[in-house]
Amino acid sequence: MDALMEPLGFAFFLRAMLASVLVGVVCAVVGSYVVLKGLAFIGDAISHAAFPGIVAAFILGGSFYVGAGIAAVSTSVAITWVSRRGGLRLDTTIGVLFAGTFALGIFLYSTIEGYVGDLFHLLFGYVLGISPDDLVALTLLGGTVLLVVALLWKELLYSTFDPLAAAASGIPVARLEYVFIALVAVTIVVSLQAVGIVLVVAMLVTPAATAQLVTSRFSRMMLVAVLVGSGSAVAGLYLSFWFDVASGATIVLVQTALFAAALLLGPKSGLLLRRRTAPLDETAREGTASTTSMDSSERRLAP
Amino acid sequence: MSGVTPAADPHASQSPRLAPPPTDPTADPAIRLAGVTAGYGERVALESVDLEVATGELLAVVGPNGAGKSTLLKVMAGLLEPWRGEVETLGARPGRLAKRVAYVPQAEAVDWDFPVTVGDVVMMGRFPGLGRFRRPGPVDQRAVHDALGQVDMVKHRGTQIGRLSGGQRRRVFLARALAAEPDLFLMDEPVTAIDATTQEELMDLLESVASGGRTVIATTHDLACAAARFQTVLAINRRVITHGAASLILDPALLAQTYGGHLLTLGGQTVVLDDAHHHEESPGQVHYHEEAPRRR
Numbered sequence: 001m002d003a004l005m006e007p008l009g010f011a012f013f014l015r016a017m018l019a020s021v022l023v024g025v026v027c028a029v030v031g032s033y034v035v036l037k038g039l040a041f042i043g044d045a046i047s048h049a050a051f052p053g054i055v056a057a058f059i060l061g062g063s064f065y066v067g068a069g070i071a072a073v074s075t076s077v078a079i080t081w082v083s084r085r086g087g088l089r090l091d092t093t094i095g096v097l098f099a100g101t102f103a104l105g106i107f108l109y110s111t112i113e114g115y116v117g118d119l120f121h122l123l124f125g126y127v128l129g130i131s132p133d134d135l136v137a138l139t140l141l142g143g144t145v146l147l148v149v150a151l152l153w154k155e156l157l158y159s160t161f162d163p164l165a166a167a168a169s170g171i172p173v174a175r176l177e178y179v180f181i182a183l184v185a186v187t188i189v190v191s192l193q194a195v196g197i198v199l200v201v202a203m204l205v206t207p208a209a210t211a212q213l214v215t216s217r218f219s220r221m222m223l224v225a226v227l228v229g230s231g232s233a234v235a236g237l238y239l240s241f242w243f244d245v246a247s248g249a250t251i252v253l254v255q256t257a258l259f260a261a262a263l264l265l266g267p268k269s270g271l272l273l274r275r276r277t278a279p280l281d282e283t284a285r286e287g288t289a290s291t292t293s294m295d296s297s298e299r300r301l302a303p
Numbered sequence: 304m305s306g307v308t309p310a311a312d313p314h315a316s317q318s319p320r321l322a323p324p325p326t327d328p329t330a331d332p333a334i335r336l337a338g339v340t341a342g343y344g345e346r347v348a349l350e351s352v353d354l355e356v357a358t359g360e361l362l363a364v365v366g367p368n369g370a371g372k373s374t375l376l377k378v379m380a381g382l383l384e385p386w387r388g389e390v391e392t393l394g395a396r397p398g399r400l401a402k403r404v405a406y407v408p409q410a411e412a413v414d415w416d417f418p419v420t421v422g423d424v425v426m427m428g429r430f431p432g433l434g435r436f437r438r439p440g441p442v443d444q445r446a447v448h449d450a451l452g453q454v455d456m457v458k459h460r461g462t463q464i465g466r467l468s469g470g471q472r473r474r475v476f477l478a479r480a481l482a483a484e485p486d487l488f489l490m491d492e493p494v495t496a497i498d499a500t501t502q503e504e505l506m507d508l509l510e511s512v513a514s515g516g517r518t519v520i521a522t523t524h525d526l527a528c529a530a531a532r533f534q535t536v537l538a539i540n541r542r543v544i545t546h547g548a549a550s551l552i553l554d555p556a557l558l559a560q561t562y563g564g565h566l567l568t569l570g571g572q573t574v575v576l577d578d579a580h581h582h583e584e585s586p587g588q589v590h591y592h593e594e595a596p597r598r599r
Contacts, residue, residue: 036417151436158427161417164408168380169431169483170401212418216463221418 007241015135016127020237020251023194023203024229026142029149030187031208031229032222033180036160040205041091042079042181045098047188047200049075051105054122054192059112065137068192072185075101080181084174125196125248127237134193141190145183156180157218194233195248203229206255213259213266228258331394333358333487333518334379339388341371341378348374350541352388356520358486361513363529364522365552366539367562372522373409375539376489379520380406393487402431405480407490410472415465421475422460425450428482450482453508470501477505481512488512490521494528506532526552 007013034043050068057067079097083090109119121129130138149156158166159173167173184204191200211224236251243250334356342348349371356362364372377383378390381398393400405428428450429443451457454474459467464475473493480488488509494502506528513519513534523529529536529552536552538544538561545557552558 036414154427154430154433154438155435157419158430161419161424161427162408162413164377164382164412165406165479166427166430168382168398168401168404168406168489169428170398171431216418216465217420218418218423 003242004238007238012128012130013237013241015130015132016247017234017237019130019135019138020127020194020233020247021230022138022142023191024207024231024233024251025226026145026187027191027203028207028211028225028229029146029222030183031204031206032211032218032225033149033156033160034184034204035208035212036218037180039181039184040201041094042076043184043188043204044201045079045094045101046072046076046181046185047192047197048098048105049101050185050189050192051102051122051197052108053105055105055108055112059108064193065141065189068189069186071101072189073182076181076185077178080178084177121196122192123196123198124246125192125194125199127194127247130193138190138193141186145186145190148179148183152176152179195251199248199252202252202255206252206259207232210255210259210262213262228255232258331358332356332391333360333393334520335389335391336378337389339378339385339390341374341383341385341388343374347541349378349385349539352539352543354537354543354546356518358518359513359516360518360520361510361534362518362520363533363536363549363552364520364539365524365526365529365536365561366544370540370561372539373491376406376491376520376522379487380404380489382406402483403486405483405485405488407476407480407488407493409491409495410469410476412491415467415472417464419464420460421451421456421462421464421467421478422447424464424475425478425482428479432483446482446484447478450478453481454478455504470497473497473501473505477508481508486517488517488519488521490519492523493521495524502528526558 008017031043034040050072053067053069053071054064055067056062056071057064060067075097079090079093082088082093082097155166155171155176158169159171159176163173187204188200191203195203207225207229208221210228211221215221215224232254233251236254237247239245239254240247240250332355334354336352336354339352339354340347340350348369352371352375364375366372374383378385379392379397381392381396381401390397392398393403425447426439426443429439429446433439433443448457448460451460454477456471456474456478459471464472467475477490477493480490490509493509494505497505502525509519509521510532521533530549533549535547536549537546538552538557540561540563544561545551552561
């Protein structure tokens with residue numbers, strides 16, 4: 001018990017705990033849509049794109065959040081805009097912007113004399129260094145993201161599942177796409193201090209992916225993702241405190257371990273247990289069974 | 304994998320539907336297209352299409368792959384801005400009255416591993432009518448239940464959609480459209496690759512929808528079904544070949560004109576060689592009316 005209570009006596013640890021749990025929750029909620037929309041790579045690109053914004057903010061003496069936010073949101077909107085115009089594949093666009101913006105960050109960074117100490121923290125996170133002001137900023141930004149998702153959940157769900165039918169029924173699918181990608185950008189900015197640029201994508205994708213392996217309803221998937229995200233934040237932070245290792249990396253490793261467990265033991269993926277795919281209704285499937293299996297195998301082959 | 308669709312089916316003679324569409328000259332048409340040309344990038348999919356679809360018409364859109372069947376539905380739904388020409392859907396600009404239109408994409412357009420149940424998908428049909436920020440209430444639950452009842456899927460309400468057969472998936476999509484209580488159904492291949500029983504049941508349902516004064520426009524590869532179960536048929540191959548009574552489509556001259564080299568005559572029966580699983584454009588290539596690509 002002492003081992004659990006003792007660290008909480010430190011204000012920095014308590015702040016780190018609150019921040020990691022908040023990040024875990026916000027990332028899990030937004031990440032559930034990211035996983036279903038297949039936007040994991042975009043999340044990675046946006047987090048790297050925040051780097052030049054952070055460095056610029058440092059050079060100009062501005063706020064970390066403003067610098068990271070402007071860079072992340074503008075890159076995310078640019079990716080969406082370029083991909084919607086067509087002509088280039090989405091992954092190509094992302095690849096170009098991803099490397100380009102990160103290079104700009106390193107370029108700017110190299111112009112700063114005698115400022116090298118914090119690069120590791122920027123890249124890999126330093127949640128134990130979070131100040132009370134940071135915590136307030138994180139709570140406001142994270143709360144805003146959760147509020148927007150709560151208000152738009154049904155439109156986001158419909159346009160994620162079936163964008164054509166949703167658009168035809170009057171849901172502003174194109175505008176929602178921009179709103180959502182901006183939410184991803186803000187979520188990433190919120191998460192940067194906790195896990196750093198390189199590992200943010202894990203916070204966004206791993207809990208939601210784990211949840212998708214064990215649930216078959218969207219609301220439950222989001223709930224399980226939140227539990228995995230916040231639970232691994234708590235566990236990871238304690239582990240990093242006890243063993244004096246990098247906190248962001250430890251949190252991500254706990255998430256990855258949970259994902260592996262779900263993959264091995266989960267009811268759907270069933271690497272260890274046999275997949276339970278009892279046909280629903282033999283009579284209804286009669287005559288269509290071959291069609292169904294062909295349909296699903298075709299879809300898996302399709303890009 | 305070539306699907307071989309018999310053009311002359313014994314079904315057709317059992318229930319001939321030779322009656323012309325019940326066009327009420329005083330009623331506004333559900334759809335009006337004038338000189339519509341549309342396509343993707345540089346590729347023309349529809350050319351100079353003039354068309355009027357009467358309110359309450361049960362219309363089958365037929366034609367070979369790449370004929371522009373899906374494109375036509377997308378133009379009507381406001382999902383694709385035509386390069387040229389005028390379109391009126393329910394008397395307004397497409398997309399303007401979107402809540403009164405239910406568009407049902409091809410089954411392959413969605414991810415069936417998506418974590419939603421049958422009930423969840425049908426409830427999505429209620430979302431546009433709810434308005435922003437409102438959550439579904441008892442009225443919507445009731446509507447979902449009724450729609451599932453109509454397609455005989457009530458007992459599968461809690462089932463994850465990936466566990467459904469091909470026919471059950473089409474039933475769920477139709478239920479979602481019904482739950483929206485629209486005036487116009489735009490359905491892409493609603494009865495493709497499903498068993499005969501399901502096809503008959505879904506067509507019975509579409510028939511009753513149309514007889515209730517609502518308009519149904521469905522693309523199909525199944526000419527026997529088009530001739531036997533629909534009221535009217537629109538044969539297209541980028542341009543309109545004909546629009547008239549459904550039985551017209553079995554006319555060999557018209558078939559030849561519509562399908563060109565894809566026709567085969569076997570022992571006095573004409574068959575259409577067509578690949579029902581090939582799509583006119585990849586499902587990933589999605590266009591919305593807010594930012595439709597225009598011809599350069």
